[in-house]
Amino acid sequence: MKNMLRIKAAALALAAAGGLAWAxxxxxxxxxxxxxxxxxxxxxxxxxxxxxADGFVDYLKLVNERDGGINGVKIAxxxxxxxxxxxxxxxxxxxxxxxxxxxxSPLSTGITxxxxxxxxxxxxxxxxxxxxxxxxxxxxxxxxxFPMMGTYWDGADILVQHVKTKGPIKGKKIALVYHDSPxxxxxxxxxxxxxxxxxxxxxLLPVTHPGVEQKATWLQIRQQRPDYVFLWGWGVMNSTAxxxxxxxxxxxxxMYGVWWSGAEPDVLPAEQAARGYNALALAHSAxxxxxxxxxxxxxxxxxxxxxxxxxxxxxxxxxxxxxLSAILTVESIRTAMKxxxxxxxxxxxxxxxxxxxxxxxxRIKQLGVDGMMxxxxxxxxxxxxxx
Amino acid sequence: MIYRETGQFKTTYASDQQLFPIxxxxxxxxxxxxxxxxxxxxxxxxxxxxxxxTPFLILSLAALGLNILVGxxxxxxxxxxxxxxxxxxxxxxxxxxxxxxxxxxxxxxxGLCSTVVGALFGIPSLxxxxxxLAVTTLAAQFFLDxxxxxxxxxxxxxxxxxxxxxxxxxxxxxxxxxxxxxxxVLAIVCVFALLAKNLTRGAIGRSWMATRDMDVAAExxxxxxxxxxxxxxxxxxxxxxxxxxxxxxxxxxxxxPLAFDVNRSFELLFMxxxxxLGSILGSFLGAAFxxxxxxxxxxxxxxxxxxxxxATVSELELMVFGGLIVFxxxxxxxxxxxxxxxxxxxxRLWPFPH
Numbered sequence: 001m002k003n004m005l006r007i008k009a010a011a012l013a014l015a016a017a018g019g020l021a022w023a024x025x026x027x028x029x030x031x032x033x034x035x036x037x038x039x040x041x042x043x044x045x046x047x048x049x050x051x052x053a054d055g056f057v058d059y060l061k062l063v064n065e066r067d068g069g070i071n072g073v074k075i076a077x078x079x080x081x082x083x084x085x086x087x088x089x090x091x092x093x094x095x096x097x098x099x100x101x102x103x104x105s106p107l108s109t110g111i112t113x114x115x116x117x118x119x120x121x122x123x124x125x126x127x128x129x130x131x132x133x134x135x136x137x138x139x140x141x142x143x144x145x146f147p148m149m150g151t152y153w154d155g156a157d158i159l160v161q162h163v164k165t166k167g168p169i170k171g172k173k174i175a176l177v178y179h180d181s182p183x184x185x186x187x188x189x190x191x192x193x194x195x196x197x198x199x200x201x202x203x204l205l206p207v208t209h210p211g212v213e214q215k216a217t218w219l220q221i222r223q224q225r226p227d228y229v230f231l232w233g234w235g236v237m238n239s240t241a242x243x244x245x246x247x248x249x250x251x252x253x254x255m256y257g258v259w260w261s262g263a264e265p266d267v268l269p270a271e272q273a274a275r276g277y278n279a280l281a282l283a284h285s286a287x288x289x290x291x292x293x294x295x296x297x298x299x300x301x302x303x304x305x306x307x308x309x310x311x312x313x314x315x316x317x318x319x320x321x322x323x324l325s326a327i328l329t330v331e332s333i334r335t336a337m338k339x340x341x342x343x344x345x346x347x348x349x350x351x352x353x354x355x356x357x358x359x360x361x362x363r364i365k366q367l368g369v370d371g372m373m374x375x376x377x378x379x380x381x382x383x384x385x386x387x
Numbered sequence: 388m389i390y391r392e393t394g395q396f397k398t399t400y401a402s403d404q405q406l407f408p409i410x411x412x413x414x415x416x417x418x419x420x421x422x423x424x425x426x427x428x429x430x431x432x433x434x435x436x437x438x439x440x441t442p443f444l445i446l447s448l449a450a451l452g453l454n455i456l457v458g459x460x461x462x463x464x465x466x467x468x469x470x471x472x473x474x475x476x477x478x479x480x481x482x483x484x485x486x487x488x489x490x491x492x493x494x495x496x497x498g499l500c501s502t503v504v505g506a507l508f509g510i511p512s513l514x515x516x517x518x519x520l521a522v523t524t525l526a527a528q529f530f531l532d533x534x535x536x537x538x539x540x541x542x543x544x545x546x547x548x549x550x551x552x553x554x555x556x557x558x559x560x561x562x563x564x565x566x567x568x569x570x571x572v573l574a575i576v577c578v579f580a581l582l583a584k585n586l587t588r589g590a591i592g593r594s595w596m597a598t599r600d601m602d603v604a605a606e607x608x609x610x611x612x613x614x615x616x617x618x619x620x621x622x623x624x625x626x627x628x629x630x631x632x633x634x635x636x637x638x639x640x641x642x643x644p645l646a647f648d649v650n651r652s653f654e655l656l657f658m659x660x661x662x663x664l665g666s667i668l669g670s671f672l673g674a675a676f677x678x679x680x681x682x683x684x685x686x687x688x689x690x691x692x693x694x695x696x697x698a699t700v701s702e703l704e705l706m707v708f709g710g711l712i713v714f715x716x717x718x719x720x721x722x723x724x725x726x727x728x729x730x731x732x733x734x735r736l737w738p739f740p741h
Contacts, residue, residue, distance in 0.1 A: 040697035079697040086646055093440035110643055113549040182547040182643050189546040209645060270441035
């Protein structure tokens with residue numbers, strides 16, 4: 001009884017302390033450009049989220065270490081864990097907003113949708129390289145969204161054009177196995193339009209988050225025998241889908257994934273089952289011998305400053321993609337500096353930079369990512385650039 | 388010493404039955420409300436409003452609704468997330484299909500839609516009790532999840548399944564800034580919390596509690612279970628639906644069905660259990676515990692200058708959070724509201740405990 005009272009007293013004290021402990025935020029230093037990093041290093045999407053986050057952060061570190069920042073202005077950054085959940089992502093956005101960030105890369109189409117409503121009011125650029133809202137390419141409507149490098153509508157179109165090269169697709173059946181979230185649903189309008197135009201039949205097979213349970217989906221595939229399966233998965237859903245495909249004896253040669261379904265964490269757990277499976281690549285793959293990777297080793301990993309736990313991760317597909325996202329962010333800031341002078345940029349200035357981004361073959365070589373990116377330039381009307 | 392009701396004589400029934408019979412309580416609550424309405428807008432930062440206070444208030448309202456059902460009427464429900472979704476999508480549909488409708492009307496209509504759906508899914512409660520009822524309400528959750536993901540009309544045929552709330556305008560004034568949003572939500576929550584408090588004190592609340600404590604005995608003394616249970620479902624769903632509409636419109640701005648999945652239902656149930664079943668205050672304390680604590684835990688290491696990796700911080704957050712839930716439930720199974728009551732009792736004896 002006495003002990004119980006003591007526990008109760010402790011609980012009371014703890015509750016009171018919890019109510020009182022409310023520390024003020026440390027303000028970001030004014031001499032730095034703040035780049036927030038929304039990541040997911042825990043939860044069902046962590047195997048894919050970790051390499052992306054490591055690549056992103058490593059590039060920011062590299063710019064600071066190797067070049068002393070962007071034109072001498074150092075980059076400050078802070079990670080915030082979203083767990084791929086929209087409400088947590090919104091909280092992260094609000095938390096990091098006070099530090100005057102210039103550009104967010106949410107790495108989640110769901111969070112992108114939520115932030116699309118908020119970013120214009122706060123004058124913050126959203127760079128969604130290889131994901132996000134496909135319709136936000138139109139810069140006259142979505143002034144703050146920059147879906148660079150390629151959208152899901154592009155991806156869906158490319159896949160259909162590719163299977164067309166294997167024979168006529170009129171009357172054929174294509175199944176879309178997709179993550180049941182804004183991300184997975186993005187390609188549907190384009191595929192539906194193409195189905196009408198090209199005369200193939202489209203089967204829509206949603207997979208509920210997080211995607212470890214797909215037996216019913218693949219049973220349908222076994223019954224209906226579609227000629228091609230497009231996989232629009234993320235995280236553990238991808239490797240599960242590949243394993244389920246072998247369980248129902250669906251030929252992997254007829255399976256095509258989007259670029260988020262073709263990285264190491266997706267195919268390696270499926271082991272032999274993954275053989276023959278194809279996925280789109282977002283202009284880059286698992287390159288690990290480019291000058292940028294050598295710089296990563298020289299300036300970060302050899303000094304023990306790298307973010308990844310194992311330096312083998314440097315050069316993985318998602319690591320490279322995170323790095324390219326960071327490169328696009330830094331290049332947008334650099335372009336803005338060319339126009340507005342060297343100093344700490346504001347969101348409006350970086351928006352100008354992102355809208356006037358011109359990355360040619362020469363610049364790609366200078367960045368040390370030769371062969372990992374196609375030259376592109378953005379404009380006020382076209383925020384995607386790669387069109 | 389200060390907190391003591393000695394000398395406060397009640398000479399009329401009205402004064403005896405008022406909401407807060409003790410003067411000190413009255414002063415404290417009024418002072419607290421004045422502070423929340425007048426003081427907080429000057430003190431708090433943008434972040435505090437947008438990311439902590441607003442979601443806390445909205446989820447408090449949802450927890451309050453669930454508490455009416457689970458805490459006061461004893462009907463276990465796991466469909467809260469689904470009813471929140473009904474409110475959010477109903478508000479969305481009403482707002483886009485009937486433009487220029489006052490936002491308050493939209494929210495009340497959304498709550499009423501949720502009321503209808505809630506009462507409908509409450510019908511099995513007349514036959515099924517306890518855990519079995521929880522399972523049937525889980526069916527509501529999955530059905531509603533499915534409906535909002537698959538029935539195109541409900542999301543206005545949005546290709547991504549994500550819908551965005553139209554601009555918030557009320558009486559010709561746009562609600563945009565964090566302070567305005569906070570005050571708007573605070574006003575709604577205050578009105579409905581007061582309403583809930585009075586409902587639970589009245590005849591209808593007593594019929595709920597009688598049903599909760601022993602339904603057979605309640606029937607014997609003349610309480611109709613059909614009426615008691617279905618009103619509990621209806622009132623609860625109204626609150627939850629209203630909270631869902633606020634969550635979508637005020638906090639998220641754009642959302643997909645995943646924002647109201649089964650995890651949200653569990654989260655709300657935990658709020659009610661940790662805060663205190665059958666307590667209005669408990670709903671607020673529980674919401675504070677579940678909403679604010681993880682964020683505080685997540686920020687603590689960096690605020691204290693501890694350079695931990697993001698993954699470590701998130702895992703630490705989960706571990707400490709889980710540990711605290713266990714600790715508080717061992718310390719006081721009846722929830723944080725009961726701890727508060729114990730604190731008040733202790734305060735009455737202070738400084739001369741006997």
